[in-house]
Amino acid sequence: MNAESAKRRAGRKVAARDFTATPRGKARPRSAGPADRQLIADLVAANRVLAREGVLDGWGHVSVRHDQDSSRYLLSRSLAPEFVRPGDILEFDLDNNAVDDRGHGLYTERFLHGEIYKVRPDVVAICHCHAPPVIPFGVIDVPLKPMYHRAAFIALGVPIFEIRDAAGMTDLLIRNPALGAALAKSISDKPAVLMRGHGATVVAPSLPRLVGRSIFLALNATLQAQAMIMTGGGAINYLDPEEARLIEAREGYGLGRAWEAWKRKALKSGGR
Amino acid sequence: MNAESAKRRAGRKVAARDFTATPRGKARPRSAGPADRQLIADLVAANRVLAREGVLDGWGHVSVRHDQDSSRYLLSRSLAPEFVRPGDILEFDLDNNAVDDRGHGLYTERFLHGEIYKVRPDVVAICHCHAPPVIPFGVIDVPLKPMYHRAAFIALGVPIFEIRDAAGMTDLLIRNPALGAALAKSISDKPAVLMRGHGATVVAPSLPRLVGRSIFLALNATLQAQAMIMTGGGAINYLDPEEARLIEAREGYGLGRAWEAWKRKALKSGGR
Amino acid sequence: MNAESAKRRAGRKVAARDFTATPRGKARPRSAGPADRQLIADLVAANRVLAREGVLDGWGHVSVRHDQDSSRYLLSRSLAPEFVRPGDILEFDLDNNAVDDRGHGLYTERFLHGEIYKVRPDVVAICHCHAPPVIPFGVIDVPLKPMYHRAAFIALGVPIFEIRDAAGMTDLLIRNPALGAALAKSISDKPAVLMRGHGATVVAPSLPRLVGRSIFLALNATLQAQAMIMTGGGAINYLDPEEARLIEAREGYGLGRAWEAWKRKALKSGGR
C-alpha cells in the first residue's frame, strides 16, 4: 500500500509536469500542399458516419495521413464530428503542430494521432472515440475477443492502455506528446487499444477500414457481453485466429458496399 | 416490525399534513428584472437537449438561477420539456412562488428547485429527471461509481433519497417545501441524488455542465450495470477519486464542443 | 404425465370447438349514434402514440368505450395502429359485432375487448400489445413489481394468462368469445394481464391513463430485469403498496402534460 501510494504520488508529479509541457504555440510547420479532395471528402464522411452510428460523441475525432506526405496528417479543427465539413480540415505535422490553424481551437488530444503515425508506418487513419459499449471492457479483466467475421481484427489483439502506469494521476486526456507516445507504445502493432476509464483508439490502413473497425469494435463488445452473460462465464466459440487472419487478408473485401451505404446515409442526414 | 409500522403510520401523518400545506396562491414576489436573453435561450436548449437525449420524459424539468438576482430562478411553466420555448419561462423566488404565472399551471415539484438553491449557493442549474437507466440504482444496494472520465463527477458521491425516511408513505412527489428541503438535505454538497422509486435530481455550476452531468449520470448507470453483470459482481476498475478531482478541476473543459453540438441538433429537430 | 396429456387433449378439443364457434356474420347491432369527435381523435392518437413508443407492433390494437352507450366500444378496422385515422374507427357491441364493418376486415382478437368491457364497468379503454420487454415476464416465474412511481399501477397486480389452462393447445390468439371471457376472468379486477407466449392486455379508466400504463408496463419490465440481473436475485426496494395506492389515487395527476407531448409527437410524425 505504501509502495502503491508512493507510485501514485510520483505519477502525480509526472502528470503535473506534463500538463505544463503542452507544446502549444510552436513555429508553424511547412505544408505538404493540398491533399486529394476525395481523401478530404472521405475524412469528412468518416467523421459523420461514426457520429451517426453512435461511435463518436461530441468529443471523438478522426484523422488520416496526408496523401502527398506521410509526415503530415489531416484532422478537423476542434468541432463535434457530426458537423465537420471540408473547410474544417487542418493539416498537422507528426509533432501535432498545425500548418495553419486559421485561428481555430484544436483538439486537446491531437497528440495521440501524431505519436501513433510516427511509429506505425502501416497506419493511414486513426479514430479516437468514447463508444459506450467498449467502456466496460476497459475496466474489467476480460479481454475483447472476436465474436464474428465483421470484428475479425479483434483477434489481432486489443490491449488496454492504463494511463496510471504512464503518468499516475491525470485527467485521463492524451494532452501532450509523452502521453501520446505512451498510448502509441501500448497499441504496439495492434489494430486498436482500449483506454481505461476513457474510451478507445482504433487504427487502420484506410478510412473505410477504420470506420468498419470502429463500428464493429463497439458492436462486438455488445455481443460479447451478451454471450458472456448468457453463459455465465461458460465457453464461447470465438473466431479461430486462422479464420481471423484469412478474413483480414481479404483487405477491404466487400467493405466498399457498406462504406458507400454508410456515407450515403450520413451525408444525406446532414449530421445524425 | 411494530416499530417499522409505527414509523410508517407517523410518516403517513406527516405526508397528509404536508399535502394540505402546499403554499399555492401566495402573494407574488417582486421580479429581479429581465434575465439575460442568452441564459433563457440556453435554458430552453437544456430542456430540449435533455428531452432529445432521453434523459427527460414528459415530466422532467430544468431550472437556472437568475443572472441578476441569486434569490430568483427561471423555470418553464408546466410543459413537456421538449416543447419549451422562451415565452414559457417563468421567474420564481426561492420559496417557489412565481413572480407572474400568467395563468399557467406550474410544475408540482418546483419545490425541489428553490429548496436546493437556498442551501447551495454554488448551484446555478438543476435538473429533475426520471431517466430510465438510473431507476434501478435507486432501488438496489449498489452505489453508482464513475466508469469513465465523462462521468467523473459521480466520484463526488451520489446519495439515494429515501422519501419514506422524510415523510413515510407518500405519492413520491416533491410537492411541498418540507419535501424539497428534505431532498436538499439529502443531496448535501453532492452533484446529484437518486430518488428511490422516482428518478434523480442533478445540480451543476452552469447549464452546460448540468446537461453533461445529467446525460452521463444515465449513461454511466448503463455502463456500470453492464460491467457489474459481466463480472458477476467481480472487480471493476473505477476512476480513482484523484483522477475524478483532476477532471472536475478543468471546469467545462472541452464541454463547449459537445454543448454546441447538442444544442444544434436539439433546436434543429424542434423537439426530439 | 398421463393426467397432463389427458388435460391437453381435452384442451385441444375445446380449442377446436371454439375455433368453429367464431360468431362472424351475425346480425348487425344498432348504433349508439356518433361518438364524441375528441374521443375518436384521442383513440387515433392512442394508437399512434403506442406505435411510436414501441409498445404496439403492426398487430396490436386499442379500443375505447363509446361515450353515449356503455354497451358499445370503438376500435379500428384491421389496420396497423400507426396508420389508424378517424375514418378507420368502427363501432362494436359487447359481443364484438361491428355495427357496420363497411366491408373492412376486423381484428381477429377483438373478442378480448368486448368480454372485458362486459365484466369491468370501470374500464373505459383497452390495449392489446406484444411489447417486447413484457414477453420474458410472461414465460418465467417472477412477477412484475413496481420499480417507480410511473408504474405504480403494477402494485395492484399483473397476473399471467395461461391459455393452455383455458383451452389447451391453441394458436394463442383470442379468437372467440370463450377465450375472451377466459382472459377477462384472468385479468379480474387488475390493471393488466400478461399473456404467456403472446403479449399483454392493459385496461384503464381513460385513454391517457391507458397509454401511460401501457408505456410504463413495458419500461418497468426493462428496468426490473436490469435490477434483478444486477443484484443476482438480491433485494430490490419496490414501491410500497401504500405508496402505489397514493399515486393511483391522484388519477391522471400530471399525466396531461405527457399526454399532450406524446400526441404532439405522434401526430406530427404521421406514423412513427
Added chain:
Amino acid sequence: MNAESAKRRAGRKVAARDFTATPRGKARPRSAGPADRQLIADLVAANRVLAREGVLDGWGHVSVRHDQDSSRYLLSRSLAPEFVRPGDILEFDLDNNAVDDRGHGLYTERFLHGEIYKVRPDVVAICHCHAPPVIPFGVIDVPLKPMYHRAAFIALGVPIFEIRDAAGMTDLLIRNPALGAALAKSISDKPAVLMRGHGATVVAPSLPRLVGRSIFLALNATLQAQAMIMTGGGAINYLDPEEARLIEAREGYGLGRAWEAWKRKALKSGGR
C-alpha cells in the same frame, strides 16, 4: 490435439481448393422471361424493410424464386439492401450464374441462395443476414427456442452451421457452390440456420413470411437472452411444439397487416 490440428489442416486444403473453384465467368444461362412486377416490388420492399428494422446491415441480401420458372431466382446486384431499387434486381439460375449481370458486381455469397433453392422446393424466399442479436446464439451452446407466437417457427428447429466442419479454416463466407451446398445440408428442412461467427440464413414460402421470420428470429434472440439471464438458467415456459404447429398452420395469418405497415414505412423513408 494432433487429431484436431490434422483435421484443421485437411479442412484448410478443402477450403483452399474451394476458393479457386469459384465458378465465375460461366456461360450465361437463358432467362425465364420478365418476372411479375409486384414480385419485384415486394423483393425491393423486403430488402428495405429488413434494412430499416435492423436485420440487414450493408452486406445482407434477400432473394425470391422467379414466378415463371422455379429454376431461376431474383437477387439484387451487389448493393446495400436499403438502397435496392427494381432496376437493381438480376436473374440467376440455381448454379448462381447471372442471366445478365449488366456489368455489375455480384454478391460473393449468392451461392447460398441457389444451393438452398435446389434442395428445398418449398422455399420461395431466402434472407442472409448478420442481425446482431443472433450472433451470440451462434457461438454458445444454448439453442434458440420460441418465446412467443410471432417466433413460433423457431420450434421447427434452428440448427447451427459450423463452417469448420465443412471446410476447416476459411474466411467464413459462403463463396462457392460447395459451401453453399454444405449450408443447404445444414439447414435441412428447417426455417433458419445460424452461422457460427457469421450470421444467419432464413427461408420461407413467401416474401412476407421471410420478412416476418427474419425480424422475429432476431427479436426472439433478444427476448430469450433476457429471460435466460433473469432466471440464471432456470425454467422458461417456451411455446409448446403443438402450439407452434398450430400457429404455423395459419400461413400468413394476420401477417398482411404488418407487411403493409412495414412496406409503407420502409418505402416512405427511402432507406432507413
